[in-house]
Amino acid sequence: MLICGVDEAGRGPLVGSVFAAAVVLPSDHTIIGLADSKKISEKRRNELAEQIMSQSIAWSVAFATADEIDQLNILQATMLAMSRAISLLAIRPDEILIDGNRTPVIDIPCRAIIKGDATEQCISAASILAKVNRDAEAYALNLRYPEYGFDQHKGYGTALHLKALKEFGPIPEHRVSFAPVRAAFAQRRLFE
Template sequence: MTVRRDAGIYGYERALRRAGLEPIAGVDEAGRGACAGPLVAGAVILPPGKAGIVPGLADSKLLTEAARERVYAQVVRRALAWSVVVIDNEECDRLGMHVANLEALRRAVARLGTRPSYVLTDGFPVDGLGVPGLAVWKGDRVAACIAAASVIAKVTRDRLMVGLHDEWPDYDFRTHKGYITADHEAALAQHGPCPLHRMRFVNVRRAAGLEPVPGAEVASLGSTPDSTTEEDR
């Protein structure tokens, strides 16, 4: 299977359909690089043809909040099937972020109402999906079903974090969504971690007066909800 560089965001799905592989699911997560709040994974199967062309679809991190909401509504309306999975911060701590990420992606695919014949993942392969798959470098920018999944995951997570702001207003979760910013770091230093923080992260443990644990996660200052970081991949 060959996908031309100029094939556009729907090129992977068209090539797979020509090879007789359909339906095709894309899966992606949001919140891996955050040090507070849940990890959220989305999975989407878009229909072939014009019905599967989502106006404004792009990598969720490249869209404004308003644009993401519009695309989210279109994906939900057009998708043959979609699902979303939320893994809370305590399970992230128990599993570690990489294992939690893989588990979230597997669960999202498993919850699809339509079983895919092929799965596209963003950046790295995911085993245990039950069907063949392909890891696509920067997949949320070049494959429509992954981009759609990234929008589903990010909008869901952002809504959750905004809702949690009223419960924990000292941390301003509605602004940074649990990612590390200067203001979030200052709030951690002043108030210490709250029950939403991930205790495997070095900066959270430091704020709690605890020593780092082996394999502790590192959150980068300046890693905002709308930027691509190593933890987000």
């Protein structure tokens, strides 16, 4: 039976896409240290991501853009990213295990597991791939907009990010439906 783990990364940031990964691991994989991606150092996540991609039966990563987040809402955009990741798999799994309490609407049996990224290795693997790809987007944004410090806060609403948002205004990749970004747009319009 082919079990696929699915998890997301990037629901909370004020900027960029929400990412989801789907991973089908073989039962005899030799990957040591799979866990919730937030509990692993960035260096170790990157090492594990290489092992996951090389040892998986199948894996994929997909995303929903900031525009899609604004149109749908963050929950529905996350479900969309998960559905996309599942549909991109090279094989069709028999069952999908999803981290959290909701599942996307798809034609494969799904089970939501709260804190599944800490208890199911296939979900942990998906968590790591989603986070590594989400961080890569933050680094790419940092190259284009270094004044925002995306390499430091990855787009989360830290004091540094909020200060830059106030000073420089939103960029096209900001999520307008998120309150701090909406406020920055409103402030900009006041001074135009």
